[in-house]
Amino acid sequence: MSVIAPKFRLGHFIKSITNDIFWIVVLITLIGIPVIFIVLFYIDLPVLDGELVTPFLAFTMLAHPELSIPLIDSFMNTDFFRIAIFPGFGFAALIAGSTIFVERKLLAKLQLRVGPFYCGKIEGILQLVGDGLKLLSKEIIIPAKADKPIFWAAPVLFVATAAAFVALIPVAPGWVVADVDVGLLAVFAVIGFFPIITVLSSWSANSKYPFIGGIRALHQMISFEIPLILSLLGVVILTGTLNLTEIVQSQTSYWWIIFLPIGAIVFFITMLAELERIPFDLPEAESEIVAGWLTEFSGMMYGLVQLGSYIKLYAFAALFVVLFLGGWNGFGVIPPTPPEIVDFGIQAGPISVDLPGIEKLTERTLNFSLINGVVWFVFKTVIVIFFILIPRGVFPRVRIDLLLHIGWYKLITLSFVNIFIALGLLYAGVLGPGGLL
Amino acid sequence: MVDAAFLALSVLTIGTAIAALEMRSLIYGSIALMGSLGGIAGFFLLLDSPFVAMFQIAVYVGSIAVLILFTVMLVKRELIFQKIEDPKRKFAGIGLMLVLMVGIGSIILDSGLKTIVTDEPAVDYREIGVDFVTYYWPALIAMALILAGAVTGALVLARREDVEDEQRAN
Numbered sequence: 024m025s026v027i028a029p030k031f032r033l034g035h036f037i038k039s040i041t042n043d044i045f046w047i048v049v050l051i052t053l054i055g056i057p058v059i060f061i062v063l064f065y066i067d068l069p070v071l072d073g074e075l076v077t078p079f080l081a082f083t084m085l086a087h088p089e090l091s092i093p094l095i096d097s098f099m100n101t102d103f104f105r106i107a108i109f110p111g112f113g114f115a116a117l118i119a120g121s122t123i124f125v126e127r128k129l130l131a132k133l134q135l136r137v138g139p140f141y142c143g144k145i146e147g148i149l150q151l152v153g154d155g156l157k158l159l160s161k162e163i164i165i166p167a168k169a170d171k172p173i174f175w176a177a178p179v180l181f182v183a184t185a186a187a188f189v190a191l192i193p194v195a196p197g198w199v200v201a202d203v204d205v206g207l208l209a210v211f212a213v214i215g216f217f218p219i220i221t222v223l224s225s226w227s228a229n230s231k232y233p234f235i236g237g238i239r240a241l242h243q244m245i246s247f248e249i250p251l252i253l254s255l256l257g258v259v260i261l262t263g264t265l266n267l268t269e270i271v272q273s274q275t276s277y278w279w280i281i282f283l284p285i286g287a288i289v290f291f292i293t294m295l296a297e298l299e300r301i302p303f304d305l306p307e308a309e310s311e312i313v314a315g316w317l318t319e320f321s322g323m324m325y326g327l328v329q330l331g332s333y334i335k336l337y338a339f340a341a342l343f344v345v346l347f348l349g350g351w352n353g354f355g356v357i358p359p360t361p362p363e364i365v366d367f368g369i370q371a372g373p374i375s376v377d378l379p380g381i382e383k384l385t386e387r388t389l390n391f392s393l394i395n396g397v398v399w400f401v402f403k404t405v406i407v408i409f410f411i412l413i414p415r416g417v418f419p420r421v422r423i424d425l426l427l428h429i430g431w432y433k434l435i436t437l438s439f440v441n442i443f444i445a446l447g448l449l450y451a452g453v454l455g456p457g458g459l460l
Numbered sequence: 461m462v463d464a465a466f467l468a469l470s471v472l473t474i475g476t477a478i479a480a481l482e483m484r485s486l487i488y489g490s491i492a493l494m495g496s497l498g499g500i501a502g503f504f505l506l507l508d509s510p511f512v513a514m515f516q517i518a519v520y521v522g523s524i525a526v527l528i529l530f531t532v533m534l535v536k537r538e539l540i541f542q543k544i545e546d547p548k549r550k551f552a553g554i555g556l557m558l559v560l561m562v563g564i565g566s567i568i569l570d571s572g573l574k575t576i577v578t579d580e581p582a583v584d585y586r587e588i589g590v591d592f593v594t595y596y597w598p599a600l601i602a603m604a605l606i607l608a609g610a611v612t613g614a615l616v617l618a619r620r621e622d623v624e625d626e627q628r629a630n
Contacts, residue, residue: 153565205514205585248522
């Protein structure tokens with residue numbers, strides 16, 4: 024590596040730092056604080072201890088971190104937080120982003136390369152930020168004869184559908200965006216939108232390679248949706264419910280993968296096909312048809328499709344965890360909040376910080392079941408994502424006729440075998456309502 | 461709230477249905493058809509039956525509409541834009557529609573729909589399932605056999621040995 028700053032002088036360095044600090048202070052004072060205040064006037068503020076929080080009081084609380092605990096508590100219980108941040112989009116996008124980086128590093132290690140290396144000094148940790156900035160600053164090129172409305176809408180719809188999928192996944196007890204009674208059916212309904220978006224975007228590009236890729240994606244997704252749905256019926260038969268939260272609650276003492284391993288394997292293989300990952304990445308086969316149905320996307324449109332496909336990857340891995348690996352269930356790994364912090368605040372030698380409201384926060388929102396559940400859920404999901412990533416470094420791509428043969432003959436047969444195993448366990452009185460276990 | 465949702469869904473469903481019939485571009489027509497089918501799913505949601513609504517989306521929007529889209533994309537471009545218009549047929553169509561609407565409307569108004577109590581709890585889909593496998597089992601078996609026969613027949617009809625041998629390398 025070359026030296027980054029050959030003419031380094033300490034005086035210039037200090038001058039640039041003080042200059043930066045000056046401008047940061049000026050901008051925060053002139054723009055940042057008024058913006059925060061205007062926002063505080065427009066949002067609905069909560070009622071704390073029988074007293075409505077005014078914007079002035081909320082501003083005071085924000086300025087004193089130890090006073091803002093009740094505000095954080097009430098913010099974490101809003102719908103906006105659920106949809107945008109924790110079980111919803113932000114959490115999924117965070118896992119999706121780290122999946123992209125981990126995948127690149129992992130594949131590089133598998134193939135004895137170094138992978139992303141220079142961005143961010145330590146093992147290329149800022150590569151993703153760099154890629155994001157690059158995609159944002161690139162020009163969006165639309166083919167001259169493309170069908171523009173559909174072409175523009177397709178990436179946004181793709182991300183929206185992936186986010187709708189994420190909204191159905193329960194992450195911790197009570198922490199799910201949409202707790203619907205027919206959750207699994209809603210998942211099937213959402214999955215059905217992906218082939219439509221793919222084939223429409225590939226048609227609207229009005230180009231050869233996207234269209235071939237889109238037709239391949241359509242064949243693959245439609246034919247693998249059938250074994251996907253059939254392989255999950257075993258779990259539904261044994262639990263007697265379609266609600267994903269209740270399915271997780273039914274696995275407190277044993278996981279369904281113990282009794283339905285065939286269903287789990289079939290679901291995993293169909294998952295790879297639905298996600299268009301190697302060995303089933305025919306729709307984007309980069310050595311045959313440029314980039315498949317993504318060929319004509321450029322700039323942030325490509326970035327959105329990529330984000331959507333990794334969010335979809337997280338959602339499928341999370342669905343596998345919810346259905347077969349017991350969701351958030353697991354033994355306690357997080358110690359409870361020390362009572363002296365709740366009673367007296369933080370005391371470290373001469374420093375003592377009083378934390379009013381932390382008792383309510385740790386009891387109502389950030390309680391043991393949430394933190395423990397999230398730790399177990401993320402741990403299991405990361406393992407499943409790891410198993411989804413590994414085949415990319417190991418397997419070659421299969422031919423389309425072999426792929427369809429696998430889907431229509433073998434996987435459907437295996438998923439029927441799985442259904443009969445579930446029915447046998449149910450009628451033998453081993454599992455299910457009123458069973459032995 | 462429900463009234464506003466009902467009105468919006470009605471406008472969506474009927475508007476997209478008209479668009480599906482009237483649009484020149486077949487692709488946009490099939491997208492409009494998807495909107496119409498999705499609107500019907502919305503009606504099922506308003507009627508407290510999310511089970512049927514989800515199946516409506518998964519089967520009709522997710523599969524049937526995709527099949528239509530797929531077929532449309534494989535049709536030749538000249539055939540898509542061929543224009544067949546005849547004022548006589550247009551007016552005949554509108555007249556037929558009016559006759560059908562008036563007939564069906566009078567039947568519905570006569571059927572005692574107004575006396576139905578609407579504030580009863582929604583039927584659980586588990587009860588529907590139990591009814592299907594106990595009281596209505598012959599109908600279920602007959603439907604299953606007909607569908608299996610149709611699928612097998614379609615597969616047999618679609619199978620073409622000559623093309624398959626020609627296309628497969630080695």
